[in-house]
Amino acid sequence: MAASVKNKKCLVIGGCGFLGRHLCEGLLERGWTVNVFDIRSTFEDSRIKFFIGDLCKKEDLLPALEGVYCVFHCASPAPLSNNKALFYKVNYEGTRNVIEACKEAGVKRMVLTSSASVVYEGKGIRNGREEELPYAAKPLDYYTETKILQERTSLEANSDDFYTVAIRPHGIFGPRDLQLVPITVDMARKGKTKFIIGDGKNVVDFTYVGNVVHGHILAAEHIGPGSPANGKAYHITNDEPIFFWTFMTRLLTGLGYPAPRIHLPYSLLYVVALFLQFVAWIVSPLVIFTPSLSPMKVALAGTDHFYNCENAKRDLGYSPVFTLDQALKLTIESYPEMRNPEEKKGS
Numbered sequence: 001m002a003a004s005v006k007n008k009k010c011l012v013i014g015g016c017g018f019l020g021r022h023l024c025e026g027l028l029e030r031g032w033t034v035n036v037f038d039i040r041s042t043f044e045d046s047r048i049k050f051f052i053g054d055l056c057k058k059e060d061l062l063p064a065l066e067g068v069y070c071v072f073h074c075a076s077p078a079p080l081s082n083n084k085a086l087f088y089k090v091n092y093e094g095t096r097n098v099i100e101a102c103k104e105a106g107v108k109r110m111v112l113t114s115s116a117s118v119v120y121e122g123k124g125i126r127n128g129r130e131e132e133l134p135y136a137a138k139p140l141d142y143y144t145e146t147k148i149l150q151e152r153t154s155l156e157a158n159s160d161d162f163y164t165v166a167i168r169p170h171g172i173f174g175p176r177d178l179q180l181v182p183i184t185v186d187m188a189r190k191g192k193t194k195f196i197i198g199d200g201k202n203v204v205d206f207t208y209v210g211n212v213v214h215g216h217i218l219a220a221e222h223i224g225p226g227s228p229a230n231g232k233a234y235h236i237t238n239d240e241p242i243f244f245w246t247f248m249t250r251l252l253t254g255l256g257y258p259a260p261r262i263h264l265p266y267s268l269l270y271v272v273a274l275f276l277q278f279v280a281w282i283v284s285p286l287v288i289f290t291p292s293l294s295p296m297k298v299a300l301a302g303t304d305h306f307y308n309c310e311n312a313k314r315d316l317g318y319s320p321v322f323t324l325d326q327a328l329k330l331t332i333e334s335y336p337e338m339r340n341p342e343e344k345k346g347s
């Protein structure tokens with residue numbers, strides 16, 4: 001049964017990021033008192049108390065944890081940054097630090113933002129259930145490798161004194177998104193979105209940020225003494241699997257760009273991505289460069305990866321609040337600056 005959270009105080013670690021800020025807005029609407037902890041400041045809100053610091057430093061965290069009922073840990077370095085050392089420092093060592101600081105400050109609950117990628121290693125996943133999918137034995141990138149360590153550490157910390165739960169969203173998109181929409185538009189403006197990787201029939205989940213926020217808040221309201229959610233991981237999706245390339249076509253055409261139309265063999269692109277990754281590794285002692293075509297991106301664009309969220313429905317009372325149609329409309333409308341500048345000239 002959901003606990004009453006009226007005026008309970010929470011801390012959103014990573015609250016100045018894409019998901020974090022939406023989470024703050026959702027929590028405020030739900031009646032929570034919200035503190036934000038982040039390494040940077042990206043917005044102001046008189047209802048929120050901001051703490052700027054590094055989650056890897058306990059002395060930065062402790063003041064922000066005073067009187068906190070629940071911590072939402074959704075901080076991470078940028079998922080596609082490929083910075084191994086930073087991923088380990090923040091996602092693994094930093095999360096251990098967050099857990100220690102929570103216990104020291106007497107915080108009793110933590111909701112971790114994990115990722116559905118923790119079980120994905122480039123092979124197709126269709127309607128994947130949490131209890132049927134082991135952690136990826138061969139993660140495709142350092143980000144995923146450290147998200148596995150982060151989730152495992154967080155769930156193992158669960159006890160009757162400190163309740164933890166992990167939310168595994170997949171392919172989050174929405175207003176103020178920093179990954180999916182900006183990267184896709186950048187590729188479109190460089191003429192790189194005319195290609196379809198593979199046969200174009202791979203089915204995936206994309207999850208609207210409003211639904212991810214809803215899942216996080218339900219998780220915080222449900223963990224506690226005797227809850228079936230304690231120490232568990234939950235897939236949170238839109239529950240509307242879609243062809244990856246249908247989604248991309250709707251997003252691109254909705255922003256005034258042409259639809260992808262030329263098929264390229266998946267295996268060829270994957271080999272090219274592996275070669276570029278090898279070259280980046282060879283030159284890394286001299287220069288850091290992150291190829292735009294990575295094995296992870298190619299795999300995500302060319303294989304099935306959609307997940308079952310029945311466990312979240314059963315234990316958290318989750319169901320998507322926004323449909324994919326509503327979500328795409330809200331997202332496209334929120335990005336006037338991302339529209340194809342050529343469409344105006346053509347009209």
Ligand SMILES: NC(=O)C1=CN([C@@H]2O[C@H](COP(=O)(O)OP(=O)(O)OC[C@H]3O[C@@H](n4cnc5c(N)ncnc54)[C@H](OP(=O)(O)O)[C@@H]3O)[C@@H](O)[C@H]2O)C=CC1
Nearest residue numbers: 014016017018019038039054055074075076115169171172
């Ligand atoms: N975007 C997606 O599609 C998905 C994301 N996720 C997970 O959701 C969470 C949020 O992702 P998203 O909103 O996209 O990411 P963002 O990068 O937008 O937000 C993360 C925030 O955490 C901050 N941060 C990073 N390192 C530290 C640190 N050492 N101390 C304090 N704050 C720090 C970031 O600051 P800075 O920008 O300066 O690094 C940023 O403000 C992440 O845990 C991610 O793994 C899961 C599935 C899909």
Ligand SMILES: CC(C)CCC[C@@H](C)[C@H]1CC[C@H]2C3=C(CC[C@]12C)[C@@]1(C)CCC(=O)C[C@@H]1CC3
Nearest residue numbers: 079115117171179180183184193248297300301
């Ligand atoms: C091929 C192009 C037309 C479009 C490229 C879109 C990609 C930038 C995105 C498609 C799937 C996205 C995704 C993530 C980042 C952006 C994409 C690769 C994540 C890796 C972000 C962090 C996660 O936890 C998992 C996400 C999976 C899906």
